[in-house]
Amino acid sequence: MVVPSLKLQDLIEEIRGARTQAQEREVIQKECAHIRASFRDGDPMLRHQQLAKLLYVHMLGYPAHFGQMECLKLIASSRFTDKRVGYLGAMLLLDERHDAHLLITNSIKNDLSQGIQPVQGLALCTLSTMGSAEMCRDLATEVEKLLLQPSPYVRKKAILTAVHMIRKVPELSNVFLPPCAKLLHERHHGILLGTVTLITELCERSPEALRHFRKVVPQLAQILQTLVTTGYSTEHSISGVNDPFLQVQILHLLRILGRNHEESSETMNDLLAQVATNTDTSRNAGNAVLFETVLTIMDIRSTAGLRVLAVNILGRFLHNSDRNIRYVALTSLLRLVQSDHSAVQRHRPTVVECLQETDASLSRRALELSLALVNGSNVRAMMQELQAFLESCPPDLRADCASGILLAAERFAPTKRWHIDTILHVLTTAGTHVRDDAVANLTQLIGGAQELHAYSVRRLYNALAEDISQQPLVQVAAWCIGEYGDLLLEGNFEEIEPLQVEEEEVLALLEKVLQSHMSLPATRGYALTALMKLSTRLRGDNNRIRQVVSIYGSCLDMELQQRAVEYDTLFRKYDHMRAAILEKMPLVERGGPQVDEEAKERKEAAQLSEVAPAPTESQASQLLDLLDLLDGASGNAQHPPLLDPSPGGALVHLLDLPCAPPPPAPIPDLKVFEREGVQLNLSFIRSPENPALLLIIITATNSSESDVTHFICQAAVPKSLQLQLQAPSGNTVPARGGLPITQLFRILNPNKAPLRLKLRLTYNHFGQSVQEIFEVNNLPVESWQ
Amino acid sequence: MIKAILIFNNHGKPRLSKFYQPYSEDTQQQIIRETFHLVSKRDENVCNFLEGGLLIGGSDNKLIYRHYATLYFVFCVDSSESELGILDLIQVFVETLDKCFENVCELDLIFHVDKVHNILAEMVMGGMVLETNMNEIVTQIDAQNKLEKSEVRMENAIIKEGSQHDDNLRMICSFHCLSFSITL
Numbered sequence: 024m025v026v027p028s029l030k031l032q033d034l035i036e037e038i039r040g041a042r043t044q045a046q047e048r049e050v051i052q053k054e055c056a057h058i059r060a061s062f063r064d065g066d067p068m069l070r071h072q073q074l075a076k077l078l079y080v081h082m083l084g085y086p087a088h089f090g091q092m093e094c095l096k097l098i099a100s101s102r103f104t105d106k107r108v109g110y111l112g113a114m115l116l117l118d119e120r121h122d123a124h125l126l127i128t129n130s131i132k133n134d135l136s137q138g139i140q141p142v143q144g145l146a147l148c149t150l151s152t153m154g155s156a157e158m159c160r161d162l163a164t165e166v167e168k169l170l171l172q173p174s175p176y177v178r179k180k181a182i183l184t185a186v187h188m189i190r191k192v193p194e195l196s197n198v199f200l201p202p203c204a205k206l207l208h209e210r211h212h213g214i215l216l217g218t219v220t221l222i223t224e225l226c227e228r229s230p231e232a233l234r235h236f237r238k239v240v241p242q243l244a245q246i247l248q249t250l251v252t253t254g255y256s257t258e259h260s261i262s263g264v265n266d267p268f269l270q271v272q273i274l275h276l277l278r279i280l281g282r283n284h285e286e287s288s289e290t291m292n293d294l295l296a297q298v299a300t301n302t303d304t305s306r307n308a309g310n311a312v313l314f315e316t317v318l319t320i321m322d323i324r325s326t327a328g329l330r331v332l333a334v335n336i337l338g339r340f341l342h343n344s345d346r347n348i349r350y351v352a353l354t355s356l357l358r359l360v361q362s363d364h365s366a367v368q369r370h371r372p373t374v375v376e377c378l379q380e381t382d383a384s385l386s387r388r389a390l391e392l393s394l395a396l397v398n399g400s401n402v403r404a405m406m407q408e409l410q411a412f413l414e415s416c417p418p419d420l421r422a423d424c425a426s427g428i429l430l431a432a433e434r435f436a437p438t439k440r441w442h443i444d445t446i447l448h449v450l451t452t453a454g455t456h457v458r459d460d461a462v463a464n465l466t467q468l469i470g471g472a473q474e475l476h477a478y479s480v481r482r483l484y485n486a487l488a489e490d491i492s493q494q495p496l497v498q499v500a501a502w503c504i505g506e507y508g509d510l511l512l513e514g515n516f517e518e519i520e521p522l523q524v525e526e527e528e529v530l531a532l533l534e535k536v537l538q539s540h541m542s543l544p545a546t547r548g549y550a551l552t553a554l555m556k557l558s559t560r561l562r563g564d565n566n567r568i569r570q571v572v573s574i575y576g577s578c579l580d581m582e583l584q585q586r587a588v589e590y591d592t593l594f595r596k597y598d599h600m601r602a603a604i605l606e607k608m609p610l611v612e613r614g615g616p617q618v619d620e621e622a623k624e625r626k627e628a629a630q631l632s633e634v635a636p637a638p639t640e641s642q643a644s645q646l647l648d649l650l651d652l653l654d655g656a657s658g659n660a661q662h663p664p665l666l667d668p669s670p671g672g673a674l675v676h677l678l679d680l681p682c683a684p685p686p687p688a689p690i691p692d693l694k695v696f697e698r699e700g701v702q703l704n705l706s707f708i709r710s711p712e713n714p715a716l717l718l719i720i721i722t723a724t725n726s727s728e729s730d731v732t733h734f735i736c737q738a739a740v741p742k743s744l745q746l747q748l749q750a751p752s753g754n755t756v757p758a759r760g761g762l763p764i765t766q767l768f769r770i771l772n773p774n775k776a777p778l779r780l781k782l783r784l785t786y787n788h789f790g791q792s793v794q795e796i797f798e799v800n801n802l803p804v805e806s807w808q
Numbered sequence: 809m810i811k812a813i814l815i816f817n818n819h820g821k822p823r824l825s826k827f828y829q830p831y832s833e834d835t836q837q838q839i840i841r842e843t844f845h846l847v848s849k850r851d852e853n854v855c856n857f858l859e860g861g862l863l864i865g866g867s868d869n870k871l872i873y874r875h876y877a878t879l880y881f882v883f884c885v886d887s888s889e890s891e892l893g894i895l896d897l898i899q900v901f902v903e904t905l906d907k908c909f910e911n912v913c914e915l916d917l918i919f920h921v922d923k924v925h926n927i928l929a930e931m932v933m934g935g936m937v938l939e940t941n942m943n944e945i946v947t948q949i950d951a952q953n954k955l956e957k958s959e960v961r962m963e964n965a966i967i968k969e970g971s972q973h974d975d976n977l978r979m980i981c982s983f984h985c986l987s988f989s990i991t992l
Contacts, residue, residue, distance in 0.1 A: 031922075035918060078921075083821075086823075103952075103959055104956045111926075114828075118830040141948075141955060147933075148929050149934050180933060183933045187934040187935075187936075216940075220937075258943070261896055268895060268896070272937075305890055310892055311895075314890065315893075345853045347891070350855045351891055384854065384855055384857055384859070389858070425943070479814055575950070777865065
């Protein structure tokens with residue numbers, strides 16, 4: 024039964040005629056059934072029409088995988104018409120995730136070697152779009168041959184296919200690197216464009232290729248010069264600029280070649296100056312070239328004058344009326360802000376103005392750039408602008424803006440009070456968009472600033488009284504009121520208008536928070552605990568608080584219920600302990616409860632870097648920064664005592680944290696000294712994860728009749744080892760087996776040098792001062808191997 | 809590198825979709841929808857650049873688009889491409905379409921989507937810019953179209969010849985049969 028099949032145009036007409044989605048689906052399903060039937064036993068001459076229809080419905084989103092085999096058949100056919108549709112189908116329907124795609128490799132090979140030019144073009148196009156790594160390996164030689172063909176049409180396609188092949192199979196760079204230099208001598212713009220792209224790809228992938236291609240810099244400069252100085256050419260001109268695409272591509276390559284290379288940069292200086300000043304910027308094409316030139320100038324080792332010119336060009340573009348130009352100017356400045364900070368700073372006022380843009384893309388760029396421009400000297404002014412922006416910015420930028428402000432405030436806050444004010448402002452304006460650790464950071468900050476407790480609790484109380492919906496703010500406020508409630512009620516305060524706060528008001532506010540449906544369970548927890556703390560801070564009787572606490576004893580939320588019951592018990596049975604339990608919290612150390620996890624992480628980090636032969640300076644400084652972060656505001660008492668700058672030492676000191684001591688390795692103890700009942704023992708500990716570190720615990724015991732006093736032990740090791748002595752547990756050993764003195768030595772032995780140890784003891788015994796210096800013999804081999 | 813080229817109309821109906829990186833069919837349709845969603849929200853006089861949606865690679869990639877009457881031309885590119893350059897490329901593409909179709913309009917794109925693919929394949933290959941000289945592109949397309957047409961003509965001629973040949977053959981056969989039977 025021969026069903027007359029629709030031509031493509033008719034099918035499209037029918038689909039467009041469908042009124043509803045369901046109708047469209049019906050039409051398409053019917054037609055797909057026809058297409059399937061026709062694939063099975065229809066006229067092979069019309070196969071390409073069927074596939075064309077299938078590709079159309081595929082674009083609309085309907086399944087078309089049953090057409091994959093037809094693509095293969097069509098590609099293998101000898102007709103150009105078939106091949107055209109077949110290759111298009113291959114590009115749209117096949118990709119490297121389907122096994123079927125390898126089947127076209129043979130057809131492509133035949134077409135590449137024997138086909139006419141248009142067919143070769145089709146094959147190359149398909150190969151560069153969906154060619155997988157296996158296909159590329161198989162066909163590399165064919166493509167290489169085509170690079171040298173006379174026809175520019177095929178050559179330019181072969182070059183870009185080579186780029187794709189290198190991306191898929193980096194080893195093929197060796198195959199495609201040699202022809203490049205010769206190809207640069209061609210005059211055909213398509214070939215030049217492809218070659219420059221190919222060279223760019225090769226240089227980005229391997230430093231040797233980069234070095235190799237530095238020698239073509241003069242030639243590239245020559246090509247660019249010709250393009251710039253040649254007059255109007257109808258062939259390649261876009262709005263009066265001679266082939267801007269090629270110019271931009273060459274400039275990009277020059278940027279890569281000139282980076283960090285004096286000689287190449289010098290060759291380019293004059294040319295770049297020429298391009299920068301001569302390009303016509305009245306139309307988009309000229310601006311594209313100019314921007315690329317600016318980026319190149321800033322990236323290579325250009326002269327100072329040239330750099331100033333470049334930044335000024337960017338500054339000029341910031342004032343351009345065309346929004347696209349402003350966008351690209353902001354993007355370019357963002358790229359430059361790391362390397363040329365001061366130059367970009369000059370344009371800060373304009374950048375800040377751009378924050379007011381209605382265009383979301385522009386304001387986002389302006390925000391990123393503004394945040395990057397904040398530094399110690401302009402932080403107050405910038406924060407003002409950014410906070411004003413935060414109030415009016417579109418919602419998708421809020422989170423970025425808020426976290427950016429908080430970060431900048433942390434880095435550059437001139438005073439603690441300003442810092443607290445800033446965070447407070449962010450929490451009130453955009454509280455729902457801040458990150459989770461903002462609450463912890465703020466409580467940490469307030470806790471550390473004792474002089475500002477009263478001020479903070481005041482401001483937080485006022486903020487809370489106005490609005491209890493912003494959860495992070497409510498949490499911090501509740502915590503503060505709980506901690507410093509007594510300061511809140513004192514009322515005598517110079518800096519803000521005196522506010523008489525009654526106890527009842529405070530309690531009422533906290534109750535409101537507890538009952539509000541807007542409060543998260545965590546917030547309720549904060550509020551309940553705050554109420555409890557106030558029971559010791561306030562002067563009135565605690566009936567109200569007791570009432571609330573007992574009500575929440577039957578709350579449905581597990582956490583709240585538990586807290587409430589505990590607090591209630593505190594009131595009833597342990598009232599005498601209440602004041603002690605609820606007194607002001609000591610400063611929470613930032614490292615606090617996460618110390619164990621962090622210790623584990625750093626241990627792993629230390630191991631990883633111990634595997635590397637020599638930890639680099641930057642690694643060490645990064646690790647040191649980590650330490651700084653830890654004890655920044657809090658004055659961590661557990662800061663390791665010796666932080667010498669040598670990289671090896673820094674790594675090990677990170678392990679000096681209050682975690683459980685490493686399990687003792689079975690190295691036997693050693694008795695090293697005995698005199699009149701005073702004995703010195705050494706025990707050795709090495710952990711398998713950190714073989715360079717040896718811990719020695721010396722124990723001094725006294726079995727004689729007289730006390731040992733003023734006991735000092737000092738040690739020395741060979742130069743290749745590092746020794747660190749920790750403070751001894753004491754310097755007196757009472758007589759007759761009294762509490763021994765222990766002291767910890769830490770020895771770093773990364774090179775596994777033989778361990779030698781010299782000890783010097785001084786102490787008073789039997790009324791005499793004793794001094795002994797000796798070298799420890801018989802040190803067990805396991806202690807250093 | 810150009811990651812994808814999409815053309816869709818003001819209602820989001822795709823008129824051309826070409827991806828230069830492997831995405832599954834579902835992902836492709838989702839990308840088209842997401843891109844339409846992002847681009848249609850834009851006002852008329854804002855800049856032509858947007859951050860890429862999550863599916864297409866997030867903020868590393870950009871959407872560079874131009875709105876012509878009822879169609880959006882969207883190129884999704886990564887950070888190595890020059891934004892202003894791509895704007896020009898879109899312009900060249902549209903002008904080439906104009907030349908090939910003679911005052912191109914949306915209907916041309918609807919009914920000849922395969923031809924649009926062919927034209928695009930002469931300009932952008934594997935995600936990289938191949939040729940921007942309009943004359944060269946149009947010359948190539950014309951040559952290929954001629955090749956197709958001549959093939960079809962040849963085939964029609966052969967079929968016609970073949971059917972004539974068949975007739976001749978039948979006549980000879982019947983003559984032989986006749987002579988045979990006469991001999992018999």
